[in-house]
């Protein structure tokens with residue numbers, strides 16, 4: 001009965017967005033719920049020889065101890081910025097009691113966890129993990145056309161909690177989501193710019209310096225569109 005669930009896929013951010021898109025017509029997300037695991041910590045994750053065991057351990061705790069039917073969250077962001085699959089996106093999460101479902105069929109919040117203890121003095125939400133959290137939050141509110149007010153930290157839903165961690169400022173997080181929106185670019189747009197304008201300019205460039213600069217700009221576009 002408590003056999004290890006065989007698999008949780010691990011995605012890059014760009015792969016996860018491709019995975020999300022077909023769900024826009026299948027499920028309505030009403031909010032984005034942002035959590036930090038507290039435990040497992042980033043240190044636990046770093047120590048684990050097989051990273052998937054960390055996800056499976058959460059799944060086991062959520063199903064066997066908490067009896068939530070499946071892992072609580074739809075997605076888990078690891079300290080390297082990868083996104084691990086969680087419960088089905090079609091199912092309401094076990095996010096915060098009283099806030100898991102919108103009382104309408106096929107409507108519920110999208111819930112993600114970030115692995116780490118982000119309370120003051122513990123670990124830091126930063127680098128690739130923070131970038132993925134910001135980009136994923138923006139992807140959900142953009143694809144499901146939600147206002148920024150529907151981004152909720154767990155502690156806003158349950159004031160007894162510090163989750164996602166007392167060192168994570170909601171205002172700073174929202175500011176990053178807003179900044180990212182202004183530079184976010186779809187891979188299709190980036191590739192159009194590269195093939196229609198940068199590539200001809202590269203072939204026409206007279207000097208190596210010019211070619212290098214065009215190459216650099218193309219790489220920046222690939223990065224901005226989540227392709228690198």
Ligand SMILES: [Zn+2]
Pocket residue numbers: 034035036154161163164
């Ligand atoms: Zn939480």
